[in-house]
Amino acid sequence: MKRLFLLMIMLFPLTLIGQVKEYNDLVGKALHALGNDRSTEAIELTQEAFSLAFKRGDTYRMVVAKSTMGYIGMTVRDYESAYINYSDALNYLQKSDTIDLYNKVSILRNLALIKSKYSDYKMAAAFYKEAYETARVYVRRYPELAKQNGDLSLLVDLPYFMAMQMKNSGDYTGAGEILLNLWEESEFKGDTVSLARALNQLGIIKLANKDYLEAQNFFSYVAFNNGIDPDTRAIALQNLGASYLRLGNLEKAEKWYSEALALKIEHSSARSQFVTLLDYGELEYKKGNSTAAIEKWELALKTFDKIEAEPDLFMIYDWLQKAYLQIDITKAARYGDLYTSNIRNWMDIQRNQKDNPSLQAFNTRIDQVLSSRREKAEQLALIKEYWPLGLGVVLLLTFLLYHFQLFLTKQRRILIEKRVREVRAAKAQEILDKIRRDL
Numbered sequence: 001m002k003r004l005f006l007l008m009i010m011l012f013p014l015t016l017i018g019q020v021k022e023y024n025d026l027v028g029k030a031l032h033a034l035g036n037d038r039s040t041e042a043i044e045l046t047q048e049a050f051s052l053a054f055k056r057g058d059t060y061r062m063v064v065a066k067s068t069m070g071y072i073g074m075t076v077r078d079y080e081s082a083y084i085n086y087s088d089a090l091n092y093l094q095k096s097d098t099i100d101l102y103n104k105v106s107i108l109r110n111l112a113l114i115k116s117k118y119s120d121y122k123m124a125a126a127f128y129k130e131a132y133e134t135a136r137v138y139v140r141r142y143p144e145l146a147k148q149n150g151d152l153s154l155l156v157d158l159p160y161f162m163a164m165q166m167k168n169s170g171d172y173t174g175a176g177e178i179l180l181n182l183w184e185e186s187e188f189k190g191d192t193v194s195l196a197r198a199l200n201q202l203g204i205i206k207l208a209n210k211d212y213l214e215a216q217n218f219f220s221y222v223a224f225n226n227g228i229d230p231d232t233r234a235i236a237l238q239n240l241g242a243s244y245l246r247l248g249n250l251e252k253a254e255k256w257y258s259e260a261l262a263l264k265i266e267h268s269s270a271r272s273q274f275v276t277l278l279d280y281g282e283l284e285y286k287k288g289n290s291t292a293a294i295e296k297w298e299l300a301l302k303t304f305d306k307i308e309a310e311p312d313l314f315m316i317y318d319w320l321q322k323a324y325l326q327i328d329i330t331k332a333a334r335y336g337d338l339y340t341s342n343i344r345n346w347m348d349i350q351r352n353q354k355d356n357p358s359l360q361a362f363n364t365r366i367d368q369v370l371s372s373r374r375e376k377a378e379q380l381a382l383i384k385e386y387w388p389l390g391l392g393v394v395l396l397l398t399f400l401l402y403h404f405q406l407f408l409t410k411q412r413r414i415l416i417e418k419r420v421r422e423v424r425a426a427k428a429q430e431i432l433d434k435i436r437r438d439l
Contacts, residue, residue, distance in 0.1 A: 023049050023061055027068055039076045046072065059096045063089050063103065070110060083114045101138035105131050105154060112161070121169035128162035156182065156194050164201065172205050179205075196222045196232045203239055207246070215243045223256075231272070234263035238276050245283060253283055274304035278316060290323045297323070307342075314342040 030045035050065035066089035073082025090107050093099055112127035135154040139146045146152055159178050166175035179198045186194035203218030222228055222236035241256035257280045264273045281296035297320050307313040317339035324332035 023052050023058075026052070027064065030068060030072070034072055034075060039072060042072050043069065059092055060100070063092045063096070063100075066092060067103070067107060070107075074110065074114070079114045079117050083111065086111050086114070101134055101141070102151065105135050105138065105158075108134065109158070109161075112165070116165060116168075121165045125162050125165035125169065125171075128158055128165060132158035132162060156185075156191070160194070160197055160201075167201065167205060172208065176202065176205055192225070192228050193232070196225075196228045196236070200232070200236055200239060203236075203243075207239070207243055210246070212243050212247050216240060219243065230263050230267040234260045234268055234276075235272070237263065238279060241283075242279060245279075245286070250283060250287055254280075257283060270304040271306075274300045274307075274313065277303065278313075281316075281319070285319070285323060290327060294320065294323050294327075314339060317342065 026045050026049035030042040030049065033039075033045060034042040046065055046068045050062060050069070053059075053061035053065055066085050070082045070086035070089060073079065073085060086107050090104070090111070093104055093107065108127050108131035112124045112131065115121075115124035115127060132155070135151075135158055139152060139155060146154075160182060163175040163178040163182075166172075166178070179202050182194055182198040183202065186192075186198060199218045199222050203215045203222075206212075206215035206218060219236045219240040223233050223240055225233070237256045237260035241253045241260060244250075244256065245253040257276060261273065261276045261280065264276055277296050277300035281293040281300065284290075284293035284296055297316050300316060301307075304313075307316070317335045321332045321335040321339060324335060
């Protein structure tokens with residue numbers, strides 16, 4: 001009996017090692033499956049790994065499994081499940097005997113990112129703040145490890161991202177204070193990357209406050225500094241163009257948009273090129289050149305075709321629908337349908353976050369947009385159905401009545417176009433300010 005007991009004691013560590021290996025194999029297979037676009041299999045393997053860790057009471061590996069589930073959710077754009085899994089991971093981490101500070105920072109960053117996706121900028125800023133405070137503790141306790149792993153950048157990145165979320169929520173004062181501090185620190189350290197990011201965001205805040213000349217000063221410092229990365233300089237050039245567009249100087253706006261696009265084609269991502277083409281198309285539309293605007297916006301869609309999860313970007317469908325109204329009513333209807341479909345899908349996701357008042361307000365705005373969109377779709381359908389009959393009736397009218405009708409139609413169109421330009425300018429500017437939050 002004693003020998004059996006001793007044998008069990010000797011074999012127990014081997015059992016633990018075997019279970020850990022099995023757990024690691026499950027997580028590794030899950031990530032491999034995800035990399036090969038087998039998300040369902042990845043989820044099943046990770047759930048199996050979590051169950052194994054849960055049975056053993058292994059809190060650390062429960063955290064890893066839940067974090068992996070969150071990562072899978074974000075990869076497949078299932079942000080709701082990702083948020084739940086990352087929240088579970090954070091709760092399990094808090095219950096651990098020893099909290100892995102770096103892991104906590106990573107989880108909080110992802111929670112902040114998800115909240116930002118849902119337009120809950122205040123909560124995103126709160127998560128970034130907690131992540132920053134945790135990162136400071138981590139760097140203070142393990143300075144050599146943080147330096148070795150390149151984690152000192154967390155002390156710059158996290159407050160910057162927090163400032164961006166504060167800016168998006170309308171807290172320009174709070175965001176400005178953080179950015180000003182980053183500006184001073186980056187100049188002292190000679191950190192051109194952080195300097196450029198901070199100045200770009202300060203310029204955007206000035207732009208929102210209609211302080212265009214000061215905004216141009218911030219953007220110019222970045223745009224014409226050859227020591228700064230071309231991708232970042234391109235963003236500043238685009239923002240510089242936006243400031244001139246606000247001032248009504250279309251010639252200079254076009255100059256800077258053109259230079260920004262040239263740099264981005266060579267150095268930037270497809271999404272970044274999309275945003276510049278979006279602005280460029282707006283410029284052409286304001287010049288009254290609908291054809292050129294359509295060319296820019298359709299090129300944007302060809303350049304970046306992954307806009308389904310970003311409602312601010314698929315606003316381009318709405319713009320294309322309006323631009324095509326006077327040119328091709330069939331294409332106008334098609335882009336209108338695309339916009340309605342995309343915004344409805346996003347609205348369904350938003351409504352899963354009912355505990356957030358700002359999201360409820362966002363959903364109300366979406367409902368209003370959809371209602372307006374349905375009315376416009378009905379009008380387009382009526383035009384398409386009765387246009388031949390209307391044309392026949394017009395041809396039968398007398399010459400005098402015909403020309404009188406043309407006169408009335410022309411006056412009405414002038415009034416409508418004037419009203420549409422005013423409404424679209426305000427709405428487009430609001431959307432563009434929101435899009436630039438990641439620049």
